[in-house]
Structures are given as C-alpha cells and as structure tokens.
Amino acid sequence: MSTRFSKGQKWSFSLGNGVEWFINAAFNLWVFTFYFTAVGLDVNLIRTAFIIWTIWNAINDPLIGYISDRTHSRWGRRRIFIMIGIIPVLVLEILIWLPPLSGEMAQFFYLLIMLILYDTAYTLIALPTDSLFPELYTTVEERTQVNTMRQILAAIGLILAALIPGIFIGDQATVDGYLMNGIVTTIIVGVSMVIFLKWGAIEREEFKLDYQQGFSYFQSLKHTFKNKGFVLYIIMFFLYEFILLLLATIVPLFAAEVLGTTSAFETSILMGALYIIGIVSMFLWKKIDVKLGGKVGYGLSMLAYVIASIPMLFITSYIQALIAVIFMGIGFGGMLYFIWYIVADCIDDDELKTGVRREGSFFGIANFFMRLSMVLSITTISLVFTETGWEEYTPNAGINVISGLRFLFVIVPAMALGFSLVCLLYYPFSKNKVLEMKGKLAELHESKMSKVKST
Template sequence: MAKTNNRWLYSTGMLASMITVATFSGFINFYYIDILKLSPILIGQAMLIYGIYNAINDPLLGQISDRYRSKHGTRVPFIKYGMIPFVIAFALLWLPQTTWFGGNQTALFAYFVVSILLFDGLYTLVFLNWTALYPELYRTEKERNEVSAIRQIFGIVGNIIGFATPPILAALMGWRAMGILFAVISLLALYLSIKYVKEEPIYEAKEGLPFGVALKETLRNKAFLIYVIAAFFLQFTFVFMQAVLPFYVKYVLKVGSLEQSLVLGTVFISALLFVFGWSKVSNKKGAKWTMLTCIVLFALSLIPYWFADSFLSGLIVAVLNGVGLAGLMILIDVMLADVIDVDQLKTGQRREGMYFGMNALIIRLGISIQGPLLGYILTKSGYVADAIEQSATAILGLKVALVVIPIIALILSFIVFSFYPLDKKAVVKIKEQLKKDVAS
C-alpha cells in the first residue's frame, strides 16, 4: 500500500506521460515520413516489430513490478531510477536530421526501430509503476474520480504541449531541441510526482503470484477481458487520430504551423473545461453509464471533420471533440482500478502491475496497428511527402482515416462496454466488501 498527502503533486506525473506520449503518437510518423522521408511501408513494418516486442515487454514488466520487494517500496524505485534513462530515450527519437545516413532508408529504419523500442521499454518501466500507484493510493470511488480528474488536468496540459506546440517549436528551434526541452520538462514532473509518495509494507510483505498463475488469473477476470477489449478500440481511436491529425490539418485545412498548433491544442483546451463536470456525473451515475455517454458524444463530434475545409471550421470541430473526450480520459483508469479491486477480492493480492502491464500491451497494439494502417492509406491514396498540395484521392484518404475508421472503432467500443459488469451498484458492493476484508 502507498500513501501521499498531495494529490496534485502525485498527478504531475501525468504531465510527463502525456507530453511524451502525445508527441510520440502525434508526430513520430509525421517526423519520420514527412520530414525525414522514411517510407510509410517501412514505418508500418517498424510498428509491427514494436507490437511483437510489447506482447512480451508489458506483461513481464508488470509481473516484475508486482513481485519486486525492497525497503524503498514496490513501485517507486522503478520510477526513481528509470526516469532519467527514459527522458534520454525520448530525446533520442528526435535526434536524426535529414542529412543523416545519406538518404539510406535501411539505416534510418534501423535507427527508428531501435529508438522506439528503447523509448517504449523505459516508458513502460516508469509509467506502469506510476499508474499502478493510483489504485493503491486512492481506494474509494469518490477519491478515484476526483484524483482522475486532477490527473487529466495535467494530462490535458501535457497533450496541449505534446500535440499542439511541436509545429511551432520545430519551426522556431528544430525537432532536436524540442525533444530535449520536452525531456527536461518531463523529468521535472516525474520528480515532483514521487517526491512525497510513501509506500507502506502492508502488501509488500506478501509474496506475489508466480507469472503463469498471475497471467491466468488476469485473463480469467471477466470484467477485465470486457474492459480491455473495449479499451483497445478506444485507445486505437486516440492514437490513430493523433497520428492522422497533423497530416489532416496541414493538407486538408491547408494552414501554417501556428494555425496547426491552435487547432490541435483546441481539442484539449476544450476537454479541460469538462473534466470536473464528467467527474461529478460519474460519481452520480457510475463510470459505465458515463463512459457509454461520452463514447457517443465523441463519435458524433468527429463527423464534421468530413466537411471542414478551413482553419475556422477545423477550430469549431476541435471544440466539439473536447466535450466527450474529457470524460473518456477520466474514466479509462477509473474503470481499470475497479477491475483490480475485483481481482483483489478473488486472489487476496494487489496486482496493479500485471493489470496495467496487460493494459499497456493493448494500448501499444493500437499503436502497432495504426502504423501499418496509416502507411497503407497514405500509400494507396497517393500521398506525396511534404508536397505543396495533395491530390483529391489523398485528401479523401485522410478524411476516411480521421472520420470513418475512428467512428467504426468507437461503435465497437460502445458495444463491448455495454457488457461491462461493473455498474454503479456493483462497484459500491465491491468497495464495501473490500472494507470488510481489510477490517478483518
């Protein structure tokens, strides 16, 4: 068990997570395809390698975290000693310049594969453990909704920095300097997030489950299986849209770097206005009901992207996106924390590491799929890297990628989440049973 008396400081870790993830998800394809001219097909192949790597890396690191014991705690040591290598790995992603490797696609491909695997492995090491602290620190539904809202405030700020500012910063200082700047900010945020976290020995005194047993128990948790399938479609929507939007804003809306940043940032600025509102709705109606409502609202808000053709129209659509997005961002971790509580009732163990590891695997699978899918769409639609103007078929391809594919994924997420068994009444019963177990 862990504790901290400062919810806001703990939540600063979300700033580091979202700055790095938003920059990676939103611009890694754009940087290597449109700027460095790496083939979209090779990008897709790299992402497949990335997905296979994560199939092993994420659950394994989760299990190691659950079983690790030291006088300094279970989760905090991984964060403390992993955060500096992590931010260095992030900066390395943006190091290559157009003159590197003499135009050799194979060499650039090799660098890309090694750098994304290094970045992702260290990201998992640090943020799997940071996220696993959340359900340990905050046990009641009210606490989790409130802290999740605070975390998402930092997350939204991180998304604004990582998703909206790169076009401007790259124009002013270059991609390399931008990567270093974001690395420094992320390191400071991580340091603050664990400064006052103290892990207690209550659960640390127990030996964790063996890997095979732990994996089996995780996959036998019905609530988790439903959650993770629905969350996959949701997370795929997020990462795919983040990858597509820089291309869409540049070539469909036809705006400069400042306007690109404003459109991309408006999505998250709008979401910031609705975070605490959705937190209150979730406290009253339950996470499941609120999640389903937000999926519908977010899906409907994507339709106008098909018709947007200017900076102003893109800005209006971005504002609409934020309404449903705010709720989705809050609830994804709240629902997983409830799933972990169910597991504790069954196994008598707190196994945040394994669950967040398996969840991280699903998120990375979404990234792995979006790479080949986006590469296929760009290639087949006739996209030309850094062209002044794209063809009509390339524009159509970008609209399909931003509207049709995400809406299909959201519909599938809604259908699966409708079977999620932990409605408000079920969650209340679980919390009551956990209190009895702790008291006994």
C-alpha cells in the same frame, strides 16, 4: 471523504500522470510525421518498425508488470522502477530526433532501435505510475477526486505536447526544430519527475506483503484474463488508444492537406483546443460519474464525441475545423476521464478473488495493447495512404488523399467507438456493483493491515 492523503500529495502524484501523458503524446504526435515528412522514410518501413516494436512489447510490458508486483525493496515495489527509468527516458527523448542523415536502411534500424529502447524506459516509468493510482486511492470519493486531478494534468500534458512542438518545430518537413523540441521536453519531464517522486509517489503499508503472491508469470496472466470485466475493458481501451494515436498521427497531415495549413503552430492550436475543452468538460463528467457511474458515463462520452466529429467530413477551412474540434473536446474529455478510471474496478474485483493487489500485471497487459493499438493505427494509415497513392510524402496530394484523411479522421474512429459501445453493454461493473465491492474491500484491507502490523 478520506483525509489519508493531503491535497499536496494528491496533486504531486497526479503530476506523474501529466508527465506520462506529455512525453507519450509528444512522441506519438510527431515521431511518425518526423520520419515520414522530415526524414523521408518510406511509410512501409515505418510500419515494419512499429510491428517489430510491438512484438517486443508483447514480452516487455506484461513482464515488467509482473516483476513489479513481485518486487520487494527499501524503495517499495513501484517507486524503484520509476527511479531506474527516468534517466534513460530523458536521454532517448533527445536521441530519437537524431537519425542518420542518409541511408534508408540505416534510418530504418535507427528508428527501430530507438522505439525499443524508448518504450522499455517509458514502461519503467508509466506502468508503476499507473499501478499506484488504484493501489493508493481505494474509496470511491478519493478515486473520483484524484482521477479528476490526474486527468486535468494529463490534459495539460497533452496541451503542452501539442503546443510546445508548434513553437520549436516550425516547418514540419525540416529536421532541425524537432531536436530543440526534444531538449525542451526533456527539461520539463526531468523537473516534474523530481516533484512526483519526492512528494507524490508513496506506497501504502497494508499492501506491503502483497509481493508474496505465489503466482508464476503464466498463472498471473491466466488469472488476469479470467477477469471478464478486464477482457472487455482491454478491448475498449485498445480501441480508445487506437483512436487517440490515429488522430495524433494524422492531424498534422489533415491540417496540411485538408485545411491548407502547414504551420506546426496552427496544428498545435487545433490539438490544444481539443485538450483544453477536454479539461473544462471533466467537471461535467465528474458529476455524471457520481450520479450515474463510470459505465454509463463512458458510454455517453463516446456518443458525444462521435456526433461532434461528423462535420469534419465536410469542413474545408481551418476556422471551421477549430469550431468542430471544440465540440469534439467535450466527448474527448469524458473518454479521457473514464477510460483510466473504470479499470480500477477490474483490479478491485481481482483483489477480492485472489487476495492481493496485482496492478502491475493488469497495467502491463494494458500497456501492451496500447502499443498494439499503435501498430493498428500505423497499419490503417499506411493502407489508406497506399490505396490513395500516397506511399511517399508529396505536398498537395489531391482529392483521393483528402478523402482518405477524412475517412481516417471521422469514419474509422466512429466504427471503433461503436464496437466499444457494444462491449460496454456487457461490462459487469455497474454503479451498484462497484459500491458492493467497496464494502468487501474495506474489510479485506483491515485484515491486511493487521497482518503487516503483526510482522
């Protein structure tokens, strides 16, 4: 195992991933519920805001990724963006929960502006943080170790995103608790990002000249989409994020209408159990990764999740749901572990073909599809709600709404994961292929280091 980076550096770096997931999950889990139930905004206006936001992301995310790849500064080509994005994210995490008290169109435009500003600042943090993982840790051993650390802290971030709002929000249909939750979230993120930047976010010398790429923006996009493995990965990643965002959005409503609990804390426990079991199961998935490789491991994790979710079609009590969620957490932990791990193989393959590391371009496109998945999730929810007569929030909505929520919770994710399994069959990076690439990369990186030392 490589000793290039200390355990402290690896954990500090992984903390950045935990913060990224914490703030993103806290946003995704509650922003729809807040504007739908507490503010009372029409579901179709919420959907419209998310669609416009996604159009912005079509420009914003890939462009920031490309610029990051081409940046050369005294703080590196990744850290500088993280430093710029921190303060805006902290401020906007509070402002998102302070909409106008009246006026539906004023609330709509406020939501739209907050989505655009928040996402831009979040991208400045998340995209370079994600880009640093495959760039810093290039061996199978280091990536396996650090990916486990990253996903453990990501799962802890998800747990905190589920539990902390449950403490402060209280009644989901009242506004006040959401603001306090935003303030607490801001404090946690601020402290954690200082640790991440000071001890974790470093950059490797041998890639110091990779900003001299010679690709235009559109040439970079072309090279990225010519990577067959990445195209298949993006489809799987899109569907994974769709499922994650769909569940995060409907769980508070599922708990209230299907399980009969309106307590934000009990809802948080439900989500927290999924993430806690996910953390524990990662040690199992790490062993499967070492033995069978990421491609096979990801397929097994998807199958495990789908099978475990089937009882949610029939469950009627909170305790039954909690037991089912515990079993779902095993497959969820595997999906979380592998989806952020296998993309590094696509980037390594690209480096062998182009001669440079272009993580920013890859993660810029991935971030765009992550946001696009939010639109699909909101659109899917709004269509099901409209079909069941639930365009505006009313408690105890009836049997049609309950059936719709079960459909969203179980059937839709199963269909998405089924399509992902088909894509995985054609995914080119088997365990043997990855090991073959590692030998070629080691030679390439030695050549790059020689060039850096000669300048």
